[in-house]
Amino acid sequence: MNIEIKDLRFTYPTGLEALKGISLSVNAGEQVAIVGQNGAGKTTLVRHFNGLLRPSAGSVWIGDWDTSKYSVAKLASRVGYVFQNPDEQLFSRDVLTEVAFGPKNLGYEKDKVDALVKRALSLTELNDQTETNPYDLSPTWRKMVALASIIAMDTPIVIFDEPTTGQDAVNVARIANVIAELKKEGKTVITITHDIDFCAENFERVIALSKGEVLLDGPAREVLGQEEILAQTYVDPPQLTRLGKMLGLKATVINQEEFLNALK
């Protein structure tokens, strides 16, 4: 399912102009990372995809739906959104109820709900926590519950808002694995992140936002190599890209394997 954004503008009631004319299209099955400085408009942009925010001008299309004409509840069948802060999202007494809430509300049959919940719990490694109260889990695992509850809705488009914030290396690897699995299933994954190394290792396309506008948009290697332009939105290229540049490697390298191959 494609996403089409045409000259999207958004001004908050306070008068803050957060998006100043954004046009983008995302094809079904693409893995896109959105980067940019704090306040660049990243969260404001993705909150238009599921109708949490409505355009002040311009339009956002999810497949054949114009988001301004559909409710958040309706859009939830097409776009899953994992909040930056899991505590804004979780409300159930136990993990199982929390994860089953979404697919139940989409009106799926019990068998389908059970199957979706089971798959979401196993992807997020929460199989043995079904009876736990989410608030008795550490913030790390609360994040995984938030991920599971969205994955269980089986939407064609999934949005993660800073999924790796405050996560350790083991959990970042778990989250990368979830994203890889969603990719295999042909889902569109859109992720906001400040973790540029995570971005380089897991996403094929990168969009850099700056002050409510698209600064760069293209394949990860092309975008992440543009050190000077990225600096305008306070983004540093990945560590190994910077190292490769400093060593005078000809090609832009974005991961360990590429770096070592270029050295040989």
Added chain:
Amino acid sequence: MAFVNFQNVTYKYPLTKTPVLKNINLQVNEGEFIAVMGPNGAGKSTLCYALAGFVPHFFKGEISGEIEVDGKKSSESTLDEWVLNVGLAFQNPFNQISGAKYTVFEEIAFGLENIGVPRNEMKDRVDEAMALTGIRDLADRSPYSLSGGQQQRVALTSILVMRPRLLVLDEPTSQMDPIGTREVFGVVRKMAEEGMTVVMVEHKVEWIAHFADRVIALNEGQVLMEGKPNEVLTADLLPEKGFGISRYTSVARQAQQQGLWKQKQLPVTLFEAAEGFTSKGGGGSN
């Protein structure tokens, strides 16, 4: 005598079965900048709470051993005495923002109001603190209208304005862009130079290596390693235990196996990596 002194501290929350901190011994000198790192569940936030007096005074639970800051024992102090010396910026700024104030300026003044600082002095101190963390332009915004990274700066500023002698920061840059991260590390380093003692929980290894005096690696409630940033951050033990390490360290370790890194010491920072790969006997550039 160290400014912060933990002696055999073991602590269990009221509802957990096993201790979260296990026999912690820790000394921090005045003006020292300590970075604490460790996998999720290592006890990092609990250590912060223990430094800030919330463990055990607010959370209750069972504690043994002794925690001292500036020669005063936590066990013999009340929380309201303790917080005059120690400031804690929470991991999640959303949990820290009072909800009682309409603007960022008022939010930052909140702590000073509570300890009865005169109005004029309060204004000056809030202005000064906001300038330090670069958030003057947010002064009239609602704390709830800010992005995650901006909220973190406000949370940090509202602690700095109190001028605590011990500053405890629980992942203060987790939602910040790289420039914001660098600036926060810079501000914290400056505070340490001016004599403030700093304990900062962080995952961002490269910046720890640049700015911290010493690193404590915490694992399963115990101190796994401590020492100079370079020694700790390049130890083979860390990745084995699930610690995040610098990409420069991991690429150099792999390069070492392929004969492309010939230095004894592994790098943590960009500069160290670039130097190691270009120096004589190192892997060449093409």
